[in-house]
Amino acid sequence: MDPVALRVGFLGGGFMGEVHSRAVRAARATLAGIVASSAASSERAAAALGFERAYPSAESLLADDGIDVVHIVTPNSSHLRFALAAIAAGKHVVCEKPLATSGVEAQRLVEAANGAGVTATVPFVYRFHPMVREARARVAAGEIGRLLTIHGSYLQDWLLAEADDNWRIDASLGGPSRAFADIGSHLCDLTEFVTGDRIVRVQATKRTVFRDRAESRNITTEDLMAVLVETSGGAVGTLLVSQVAPGRKNRLQLEISGAAETIAFDQEDPETLWLGRRKASQLLRRNEAELSDDAARMSVLPSGHPLGYQDAFNAFVRDSYAAIAGEAPEGLPRFEDGRRAALITDAVLESAATETWVPVAEMR
Secondary structure, eight states, X not given: OOGGGOEEEEEOOHHHHHHHHHHHHHTXXXXXXXXXXXXXXXXXXXXXXXXXXXXXXXXXXXXXXXXXXXXXXSOGGGXXXXXXXXXXXXXXXXXXXXXXXXXXXXXXXXXXXXHHTOOEEOOOGGGGSHHHHHHHHHHHTTTTOSEEEEEEEEEOOTTXXXXXXXXXXXXXXXXXXXXXXXXXXXXXXXXXXXXXXXXXXXXXXXXXXXXXXXXXXXXXXXSEEEEEEEETTSOEEEEEEESOOTTOSSEEEEEEEESSXXXXXXXXXXXXXXXXXXXXXXXXXXXXXXXXXXXXXXXXXXXXXXXXXXXXXXXHHHHHHHHHTXXXXXXXXXXXXXXXXXXXXXXXXXXXHHTSOEEOOOOO
């Protein structure tokens, strides 16, 4: 199917619905219909985001044979139910992360999507920054040498104050992990994507800074998580995830050091890579003439014209729709990658609870 001919339905709206809808328009697909939390919310979202119509229920949207692909942007605990229903209806699926609230649930979704033969993707969109692709290509080419250490963090401050609140804080809606499942999943995916190495065991500690917030009480989900990791190749690393880091708005930073070179990426400055060497370190700016083929493919604007988060999201949706059309885009995050993130989250939660090293489970 021509990606331009795709008719797209949304389950859920909100901030991520806005981001997804802009990416759908950039792909020149049709925003066919949406269902939000109520009939009134659905009508408002349809008008605000440019959908052809609001559906009265998820069931009615999924029953419409005119809908080709469904974007799921609902609270985390509902992903399993809605994704299974969409797959059963024969729809292709783009499901927000975390894909599911446990590895077992994520495995069910992988099996369902594979059994139905549908394209099913998860928006680990930081993969789609050109300089992330460049970092990955340089690691794969052996330029950093043997991987030795990993240092990564994802820091935000939107839940810094006791009065700050959000549905994600509620474990019944967001799942047993908040900060790590929400943004730590991005950090782990980026780490494994760039290095080509897999995290095999973790030791974690977590903190819930406020047990009560404006409307939430007896909070069990974490505000921050610190994790030691070991990889299958023998590298060691530290990952810090926090939603209570003053001044940090969305700082996803990854620094990987090999025997010959260090590569550092900061998504708040996504047009550059820092290449650290014992002599002559370098700040590499996005310049198509110097990039790998895969990084150049992501460079949809000429050098010097900054690309950002929405551009990365647009590229993810474009590649998802290309996969629906039968192509095989390099680096497209599928449900298997969402399962991988869920398995790491499971191990991190177990480690924080037991105060021991925990291996990351493998599923096929």
